Amino acid sequence: MPETITLLNLLDDAAMLSLEHQLHLLELVGDHSWNVDMNQQRFDFVGPRATTCTGFQLLGTAAPGPRSWLWAWANPSGFPESLIAASAALRDFGEQHGIAELASAEVPFDALPGSPAEPVAAVGLLMDAAKAVTGRWTSYNGDAGGGTRAAFLIEHPDFRLPPPNPPRTMRVIMQALTDTWVTDHRRALHSYGLRRQLNPVFSPDFAKLTLSGPGFEAVVEFDQYGRVADIDASMSQHDA
Structure with missing residues (x-):
């Protein structure tokens, strides 16, 4: 039977790769402000390294008053269809797979994992879900005023990740396990390994996962609950 997607x-699929892209984005744009013109379909970072995105999508907004997320396709403001295509595709995906959080026009914060109290946290969850579905991995969580946050998927050649770097890879794994919403450690690490071409291989009993790349190998051990119990990583002197 096909896997039931939740x-x-x-x-879990998005957690680590999303985090790595966001770390990369922050390093690129540094201390910045941002501007978006929906009519001109222009998204800019303003600061020491000014960048005009080559493309962007509005996913939706999270507001503190109603404590809910509103998908861009359902927003009564009537944004250009070309800028809300990703949100509409997520609606269709949600309907196909029975994921109410993607298919419903408005989603209460309490319906999201962990019942986030603040808009910024709700936005982070739905942006990560969107990345796993669309394959677009760089996002921006912007202050839209009055405590409301707006979520975008953004594109630019500079946003693409460089080849895996062993110290960065370990930082991403450890930070994601600590700071992001990961419920299935095995799935999250395997998904990250596949997407970063780290040759993920489980042991026959699924108690260990080996990740490997140039100058790097890590053996991840899981406890009886499927959580990461230990990571034994080795790096060549050249790459360490």
Whole structure:
């Protein structure tokens, strides 16, 4: 039978690669402000390294008053269809797979994993789910005023990740396990390994996962609950 896809699956699939892209984005744009013109379909970072995105999508907004997320396709403001195509595709994906959080026009914060109290946290969850579905991995969580946050998927050649770097890879793994919403450690690490071409291989009993790349190998051990119990990583002197 085909796998039943859930919102938690999508969050596990996205957690580590999403985090790595966001770290890369922050390094690129540094201390910045941002501007978006929906009519001109222009998204800019303003600061020491000014960047005009080559493309972007509005996913939706999270507001503190109603404590809910509103998908861009359902927003009564009537944004250009070309800028909300990703949100519409996520609606269709949600309907196909029975994921109410993607298919419903408005999603209460309490319906999301962990019942986030703040808009910024709700946005982070739904942006990660969107990345796992669309394959677009760089996002921006912007202050839209009045405590409301707006979520975008953004594109630019500079946003693409460089080849895996062993110290960065370990930082991403450890930070994601600590700071992001990961419920299935095995799935999250295997998904990250596949997407970063780290040759993920489970042991026959699924108690260990080996990740490997140039100058790097890590053997991840899982406890009886499927959580990461230990990571034994080795790096060549050249790459360490």
